Amino acid sequence: MARIPAQVRLWTVLTERVPSLSRWGRGSPVPGVGVEDRSAEGPHGEVLLRVFVPLKERIGRPLVVLFPADGSRTSGWLPSALARDLDAAVVLVRSPLEPGSALAERVDTAIAALRWAAAHAAGWNASADRLGVVGDGPGADIVEELTPRNRAESGPHISRQVLVSPTGRAHPPEFPAGLPTALILTGEHDPALSSTSDRVDALKRAGVPARMIEYPGAATGWFRYPKVSRRIAARGLDDVVRFLRRGLNEETSFRVIPAWDLH
Secondary structure, three states, X not given: OOOOOHHHHHHHHHHHHOHHHHHHHOOOOOOOEEEEEEEEEEOOEEEEEEEXXXXXXXXXXXXXXXXXXXXXXXXXXXXXXXXXXXXXXXXXEXXXXXXXXXXXXXXXXXXXXXXXXXXXXXXXOEEEEEEEEEEEOHHHHHHHHHHHHHHHXXXXXXXXXXXXXXXXXXXXXXXOOOOOEEEEEEEOOOOOHHHHHHHHHHHHHXXXXXXXXXXXXXXXXXXXXXXXXXXXXXXXXXXXXXXXXXXXXXXXXXXXXXXXXXX
């Protein structure tokens, strides 16, 4: 792993320690998207959700469930941008997903939120048959654990998964066959870069089409602080949207494709 540039280290410290800068860096929801707060019963208490749906009418739009890096502190920029650019209903799972709680409990909550979202998709003119999941940081760890369990429990069919900067704290990287096609985003200076690469290799060994994109000069947190890392956040959003669009919008009957052709 290359040495983290001083500017990257400085921004990381400032955004974590200066509340006003942190709020600014997180950005705000994009226009043209409606927002609705909802809740669901979970195995460890009430699950708080926020639903983002484009204001323009469409029947059968995709459904994306988003597990953020920082739970209820996350801003509306990423879910609203995904909803706008993908023309999808995006369900942001806000709480209780805080990284301080046990991973197994967070995965329990995630499973409950996924099933709730699939059951309510029609209310947002979305189709649970066009379902994708996205996780950022600790949220990516949740997705890593969620997809095998969801498949084993015959939960809603997930067509595509996106892992952004997984921390490497999930279980050892061995995966069953039949998991959703995966896109993994990481940074050149991500402390978990090596373990992320190992996980991509493990997915491929299991026969899961998977691609990793490594952003030069990046560390982590570009989706948490899009106004700090504008260029990388914009590129990351574009990569995620193109990947999800192909699997959820353009391919109504998705089939496995070569890992080099995931976009």
